[in-house]
């Protein structure tokens with residue numbers, strides 16, 4: 001899925017997905033595993049499966065490879081998926097402008113979430129049409145973060 | 160490859176003659192020395208002389224698991240204590256265990272039979288044999304250990320569990336053959352993968368002897384694919400001397416049971432009548448070459464059928480189908496008779512399903528099937544998990560006529576025991 005990306009693997013931002021049959025327990029165990037590996041969680045989200053018996057917890061972390069290793073070593077079933085981390089201003093209308101543009105460009109957003117960081121919003125966009133989304137967002141002048149920039153942001157936040 | 164070509168390929172006539180003379184000898188011994196069988200013979204109205212052919216076996220009394228327990232500790236032994244070499248026990252879920260005695264000759268025969276089994280599947284003195292069965296009162300490990308040494312293999316008495324050490328032994332000593340239960344083999348594969356290794360490439364196993372629990376053809380394929388090795392189904396039971404009662408040959412189509420040591424019957428478990436070859440019923444075994452503790456017509460509780468066709472491997476000893484589970488494994492849910500293996504077959508065929516499962520019965524008559532995911536197939540998409548869950552639910556309903564609740568679990572979360580893994584937990588409040 002990520003092969004048609006213009007960006008190289010190293011700069012691509014990835015979410016980590018952890019299978020969670022017992023959501024609170026898994027969240028606690030996973031965050032502990034990440035903390036022990038000195039990996040910071042920038043954002044997470046729980047997606048419920050059918051019947052609410054299990055779910056998938058998605059993490060955006062500062063150090064992706066270390067995060068993957070830490071979770072694997074703790075015995076989790078994990079998967080990674082490429083996403084676009086887009087910086088938007090914290091202005092009314094900013095989000096609607098962006099989603100409207102993607103909609104017009106026939107980009108199907110599978111999952112979208114956002115979080116605040118230093119008075120700005122980082123939008124996390126998951127889509128099958130990564131390249132199209134990237135082109136549209138670039139044209140509109142949105143800043144798409146690389147994995148190195150994600151790391152740097154988290155450091156700034158900590159300082 | 161044959162261990163003893165003459166006897167393994169003997170004609171039916173030769174085998175039958177040998178069986179009959181050994182049966183007569185067994186009956187003679189029992190009628191002189193066993194109070195238990197003397198009483199049974201009287202009740203059944205049989206004498207040794209009235210048994211004139213192999214067909215007359217059906218006139219002999221059955222022996223059950225309950226009989227063995229009732230004769231605990233040593234009432235079924237018919238030789239002097241001086242002649243006894245080994246005691247094993249077979250534990251049940253309740254009550255006293257079954258005590259099983261072996262003389263020097265008994266151990267010799269069982270060792271030789273296991274060497275036959277190993278040679279049949281291609282083991283040679285060049286192989287390194289890592290035995291992951293439980294050493295101790297259970298027959299599984301010691302008997303196979305003796306057999307491996309008899310072949311001349313380097314035997315590593317690893318015992319079960321401690322996956323870290325199993326892996327170390329395998330890598331450091333170049334293990335080529337392992338003996339394990341199906342559930343441990345799959346659990347161990349998970350462990351190896353968690354170490355970041357590929358069980359197919361990073362360990363040099365070429366043969367896995369898998370037994371002590373019944374499992375499906377689908378599970379065999381899964382283990383074979385995971386380890387890139389041949390899996391052979393072994394059949395044994397402590398009451399009959401342990402793990403080498405029968406083995407699959409390289410044709411992987413049915414288990415050869417050694418007929419110079421055992422007399423095999425398949426009966427209808429309800430009417431107790433002997434069934435014609437090919438029909439599914441309960442396997443009944445008579446030991447005909449046993450010194451310390453001969454057992455007549457032992458009801459194994461295992462369901463299978465005789466495969467009447469000759470085997471391409473050239474061996475003439477009887478073949479039985481992969482065991483269909485034990486008669487007492489059957490569960491009844493919402494009025495439907497269900498064998499856990501029917502459920503296993505569906506699960507092991509499903510892409511994305513991992514290596515362990517549990518059937519949980521609860522409430523009024525609810526069947527919950529807990530299924531571990533395959534870590535390698537997990538892609539982080541909820542929709543894929545949902546469709547897998549739905550497909551399993553529907554296919555199991557089609558197979559057993561009861562709609563289960565399917566729960567997905569993370570890999571490695573269900574317990575794996577070192578002995579027989581419990582596949583069904585029944586907490587119903589019926």
Ligand SMILES: [Zn+2]
Nearest residue numbers: 408470472474
């Ligand atoms: Zn054969």
